[in-house]
Amino acid sequence: MKGKFIVFEGIDGCGKTTQIEELSKWLPNSGLLKTDSKLITTREPGGSLLGKKLREMILDNHKNNKPTSLAELLLYSADRAEHVSKIISPALKNNDWVISDRFSDSTLAYQGYGRNINLEIIKNIESIVCQGEYPDLTFFLEISPEESILRRKNDIPDRIESEGIKFLEKVNEGFKLIAKEKNWKVISASQNIKTISNQIKDTLLKNFSSKK
Ligand code: TMP
Numbered sequence: 246m247k248g249k250f251i252v253f254e255g256i257d258g259c260g261k262t263t264q265i266e267e268l269s270k271w272l273p274n275s276g277l278l279k280t281d282s283k284l285i286t287t288r289e290p291g292g293s294l295l296g297k298k299l300r301e302m303i304l305d306n307h308k309n310n311k312p313t314s315l316a317e318l319l320l321y322s323a324d325r326a327e328h329v330s331k332i333i334s335p336a337l338k339n340n341d342w343v344i345s346d347r348f349s350d351s352t353l354a355y356q357g358y359g360r361n362i363n364l365e366i367i368k369n370i371e372s373i374v375c376q377g378e379y380p381d382l383t384f385f386l387e388i389s390p391e392e393s394i395l396r397r398k399n400d401i402p403d404r405i406e407s408e409g410i411k412f413l414e415k416v417n418e419g420f421k422l423i424a425k426e427k428n429w430k431v432i433s434a435s436q437n438i439k440t441i442s443n444q445i446k447d448t449l450l451k452n453f454s455s456k457k
Contacts, residue, residue, distance in 0.1 A: 248339065249337075249342045250343050250345070251381065251384070252380040253345070253347070254348070256388065256413055256416055259387070259388045259434045261346050261347070261386055264386065264441060265286055268445060275449070277454065279340060281340070282339075282342060283339075283342070284341065284342050285332065285344070286344045286345075287343060289321070289351065290324040292345065293324070295324075300324070303317065304403035304405060305403075306404045310404070314362055317356060317360070318360075322370050322371075322374045325374045329374065329375060330376065334376065334378055337378065349371045349374070350420075350427070353367055354420045357419060358415050359415050381452075382430065383424075383427065383429045385424045385430070385432065387421075388433075389435075391410070392435060393413055394410060394413070432444050
């Protein structure tokens with residue numbers, strides 16, 4: 246039996262990292278994991294060793310380091326190929342649970358809807374790169390692009406975060422369309438941290454309690 250693969254998606258500043266931290270404290274004692282299963286928390290880009298180097302390259306905000314949209318797509322895809330092969334697939338085969346901060350739908354939202362790369366090209370690459378591993382459940386933490394920018398106003402932005410509000414609006418619209426199409430669990434991330442985390446926990450209990 247395989248483990249469960251849970252993914253968090255949303256625009257920058259939506260609070261994925263905080264919620265994943267909270268979940269990783271709760272999940273091991275929730276009764277959802279089998280006794281011999283572990284919880285692996287990971288992220289994209291940067292979940293594997295090679296991925297950490299790729300993350301630095303991809304997000305480097307130096308003005309001379311702006312890859313073309315196609316190169317950017319392929320770098321995220323290389324990160325994912327490595328991540329699936331070295332981290333996600335082995336963990337799921339071992340019956341462990343994997344929680345990933347972003348996965349392939351980030352590419353559809355950012356490079357597809359954000360950069361206007363043809364969605365069919367992205368889906369074709371995804372079908373090779375994901376190697377049959379797709380999330381059992383995706384949470385979409387939804388905030389407005391305005392709130393995203395406001396929440397990050399004191400941070401030093403990486404290259405993608407430096408794109409303006411127009412880009413974020415396109416990405417967010419993309420996420421909303423994908424969320425509808427793929428039946429994601431959409432949670433308003435403007436609520437307080439505790440309320441959001443309770444909604445996430447309830448959803449996991451509803452979806453997976455009886456299916457261990
Ligand atoms: P993070 O800040 O959530 O760690 O993600 C890093 C940035 O990379 C974020 O701005 C979203 C962007 N990104 C893409 O553009 N395409 C992708 O496929 C992924 C995984 C992330």
